[in-house]
Amino acid sequence: MKKTTLVLLFLPLGLFAQNKKVSKPGWRMITSTGIVAGESDTKPVFQLSGGIVYDRHFAGIGIGYDTYQFNSIPLFADWRMSFGKKQIGFIYANGGYNFPGKYKDENEFDKASDLLKGGFYMDAGMGYRIPLGNFNRLSFSAGYSRKNIRQLKTFVYPCLTGDCPENIHEYKYGFGRIIAKMSWELGY
Amino acid sequence: MNKKLTVEIVSFLLIAVMLGITACVKDSCKEIHTYTFYEAVYKTKTEVRENIKSNAPRSVENPGKINTLGNYIFLNETDKGIHVIDNTNPSHPKNIAFIDIPGNMDLAIKGNTLYADLYTDLVAIDISNPASVKLTKVIDSVFPYRYWGSGFVATHNNDQIITDWVRKELTVTESCEEQYQIFTGRADVFFSAQSGNTKASASPIGVGGSMARFTIMNDRLYTVGMSDLDVFNIANANDPKHTNRLNVGWNIETIYPFKDKLFIGSQSGMFIYNVSNADAPVAAGRFTHVQSCDPVIADDDHAFVTLRSGNACRGGFTNQLDIVKLNNISDPVLLKTYPMKNPHGLSKDGDLLFICDGDAGLKLYNVSDVMNLRIIKEVNNINAYDVIAMNKIALVVAKDGLYQYNYTNPADIRLLSKITTGK
Secondary structure (H helix, E strand, O other): HHHHHHHHHHHHHHHHOOOOOOOOOOEEEEEEEEEOOOOEEEEEEEEEEEEEEEOOOEEEEEEEEEEOOOOOEEEEEEEEEEEOOOOOOEEEEEEEEEEEEEOOOOOOOEEEEEEEEEEEEEEEEEEEEEEEEOOOOEEEEEEEEEEEEEEEEEEEEEOOOOOOOOEEEEEEEEEEEEEEEEEEEEEE | OHHHHHHHEEEHHHHHHHHHHHHOOOOEEEEEEEEEEEEEEEEEEEEHHHEEEEEEOOOOOOOEHHHHHEEEEEEEEEOEEEEEOOOOOOOOOOOEEEEEEOOOOEEEEOOOEEEEOOOOOEEEEEEOOOOOOEEEEEEEOOOOOOOOOOOOOOOOOOOOOEEEEEEEEEEEEEEEOOOEEEEEEEEOOOOOOOOOOOOOOOOOOEEOOOOOOEEEEEEEEEEEOOOOOEEEEEOOOOOOOOEEEOOOOOOOEEEEEEEEEEEEOOOOOOEEEEEEOOOEEEEEEEEEEEEEOOOOOOOOEEEEEEEEEEOOOOOOOOOOOEEEOOOOOOOOEEEEEEOOOOOOOOOEOEEEEEEOEEEEEEEEEEEEOOOOOOOEEEOOOOOOOEEEEEEOOOEEEOOEEEEEEEEHHHHHHHEEEEEOOOO
16 A cells, blocks of 8 residues: 555656656747536636646646636746656646636625635646647646635725624635636747 | 667557546635724623713714714714814814724714714713813613614613624635625624704804714704614703604605705615704605615705715615705605716705715816816826815815815815825
């Protein structure tokens, strides 16, 4: 069991170690479209990443548009590692901050404000690539994505003297979803 | 690593990942509710009444209604009492005393007597020496509608009077599936201020703003509650007597005197009462409008009614100035409507109309042609609530204090002074 655990822990390093060839640094742009499927809905997502490729690794930053429950704009660090002899397989992990997007609040009696606040964003999984020449690749990936978002509603109840009573309702949402993406990778 | 072991590891890995992902695919929601409420601080009636005197001046915190007479400004500190301000020099007003009147919302002045509400009671105060005022009379329980939350009437059949409120907070955390409801807050006391009438009288009458619920006409003090118009005989200024109560509708807000008429603003319309018989006002006309708050002032020919929406006013999104023709008092006719942002009090001096337009500031119009109002000046940096314009000085009660402007040149009104709130 101990041996199995160690193998699982070091599997990514093992995959990385399979290719000992050192290549020149390059750049890559990745445009992705996909869907997220959560407990209550299935919605489209869009992402755009750019960064540096070195050896089997890609490191960059990305921005997205996530429409699950609340529209949001994730800004994230993007890391990918390729494996396999032709570097067709890859694992990836994105992590960052989720900025609230445009939000149409509902009319509620005595509501003084209704604000969305951002929160943690992550997306991790694995996929494979189909090379389209030396410069272009089409990739497919699946994984797990989570976005957190906060909603702050303040209600001020009518009063005509002094400070009016107010209630503040904070809703902390966490959305865990399966994510499937199709991407076009441009670059070396 | 043999092939069999590799297959086992990969299979285990895939199953673990799939189970892990499945378990994590869910929407979670946690609610944190922070409720604020106010806990009452009590004093006995005797303690409260003994303290109605010229106490040390306090900083202005929640300015409300305003009344001015001679060189003095009497500014209501909402729910707490009245600031006495020596305005001999409008450029340097001096806050000289504070009269503690818990639950005070309104005031009116005639001669040397100030009338104010103390929750459900009416108090008469001798202000012949503003630095040393004296309580002369209390009429108990004359404003029964002035109670605080949960059905508790602050001064009615009870020796305890609420003199302050302490803010408390309660935080509750729960999942979004639970519906934990707490009723919080407190019920309200009603808005009030003071309306003006400069008509000749044996004793000079203080001039108030258009948000008033108290007004004086000759020897009568008229007050409006939620639905009542009360009449007090103040021929003997220090000994007011309640003489009549009339039901005048619902959601009554303001009262404004002009000549022998009272203009009463309600959330559904403006009512005109004839007071030829001072103790028995008679309904003379009515102008109906959409549900909104509506201070009103009038001159010989027109009534100027500001309608606003908002938390306390309900009723949609109406924010406007209505000008109503008064040729036929029994049938007032809307002449024209002008859009506003969130209009509150207003005041008129000749052809100049001052409108407190909430956080859009103070607006000054030329109303010589009511069909074509001309804006002369906007003062945008204040959240204006009520205004009294006379003798080229505009007293403006704003959220952050009391402003005084000189409008000798209306196109270039100048700030003379400001008493800033101490918040």
